[in-house]
Structures are given as structure tokens and as C-alpha cells.
Amino acid sequence: MSKAIHVPEAPQFSLPFSHAVRAGDFVYVSGQVGVDPVTCQIVGQTIEEQTRQCLRNLEIILEAEGLTLDHVIKSNAFVSRPEDFPGYNKTYSEVFTKPYPARTTAPVAMGAYLVEIDVIAYSQAKRTID
Structure with missing residues (x-):
């Protein structure tokens, strides 16, 4: 069984998706972009600013x-401009702690959104180094 999750404090868009879905011990979070959660306006013009907000x-x-x-x-992660990969990687490594999650990053044109990230979380444990 799965449960849709709606979070009033998260950015609200009039699109057909749940913020996340819990399925057992896993939480699948829909892609987020670098917008202010209250205004839904893009935060900053750099990949670093938008990645941090995302x-x-x-x-x-x-x-x-x-x-x-x-x-x-x-x-x-989906990054609009390939030249932004270094800035994205720098910010990602500053926010996530080691050991880093498994990851896929691909270039995808998204207009003013420089990055979109979705994640899968495991509720029973935090990442550890083996």
C-alpha cells in the first residue's frame, strides 16, 4: 500500500502530482526546483543558488x-546547462553529507529552472560507510 504526501509548507504548483509517496519504508519525493516555497518564484540566477533552494x-x-x-x-537531477555541472556538483557536495546517495544527473532544457531534483529516501536508516 502507498500513501500520497502533501506538504503545505512546500512549493505549491497546479500540476497533477503529489509532493511525495510513501511505499513501505521508502519515500519517493517528486522533483523540486529552486523556487521560494511561499511565492513559487525562482530563487537566484545561478546554479548554486537554485540547487541550494531545490x-x-x-x-x-x-x-x-x-x-x-x-x-x-x-x-x-536534471541540469539545464551542461556548463553548470561543476557549480551543481559543488553545491550538492556541500549540502549532502558523505557517503553520498547513488545519483543520476542529466542535462535537460528547462527554461528558467536551472535544476530539478527528485529523491528516494529509506526511512529505516541513514546512509553509512560500509
């Missing part, structure tokens, strides 16, 4: 389920 929006949704970014086991 990750904060993911945190808001995870917190509603009692989780943190340390519970994330997989992330998928």
Missing part, C-alpha cells in the same frame, strides 16, 4: 515524514 525544498518535504537528507539513498 535541496531545501526536498528537505521540507522529507521533514514532514520525519526524515532528513541523510535518509536519501538515490537522487536524480
Whole structure:
């Protein structure tokens, strides 16, 4: 059985999706972009600013389920401009702690949104180094 999760503090868009879905011990969080959760306006014009805000929006949704970014086991990121990959990687590595989640990153044109990230979190444990 799965449960749709709606988080009033997270950015609200009039699109057909749930902020997240819990399926057993896993929480699948829909892609988030670098917008202010109250105004839904893009935060900053750099990949670093938008990545930081995007990750904060993911945190808001995870917190509603009692989780943190340390519970994330997989992330998928879409970056608008290939030249922004270094800035994205720098900010990602500043926000996530080691050991990093498994990850996919792909270039995808998204207009003014420079990055979108979705994650899968495992609620029973945080990432550890084996």
C-alpha cells in the first residue's frame, strides 16, 4: 500500500502530482526546483543558488515524514546547462553529507529552472560507510 504526501509548507504548483509517496519504508519525493516555497518564484540566477533552494525544498518535504537528507539513498537531477555541472556538483557536495546517495544527473532544457531534483529516501536508516 502507498500513501500520497502533501506538504503545505512546500512549493505549491497546479500540476497533477503529489509532493511525495510513501511505499513501505521508502519515500519517493517528486522533483523540486529552486523556487521560494511561499511565492513559487525562482530563487537566484545561478546554479548554486537554485540547487541550494531545490535541496531545501526536498528537505521540507522529507521533514514532514520525519526524515532528513541523510535518509536519501538515490537522487536524480536534471541540469539545464551542461556548463553548470561543476557549480551543481559543488553545491550538492556541500549540502549532502558523505557517503553520498547513488545519483543520476542529466542535462535537460528547462527554461528558467536551472535544476530539478527528485529523491528516494529509506526511512529505516541513514546512509553509512560500509
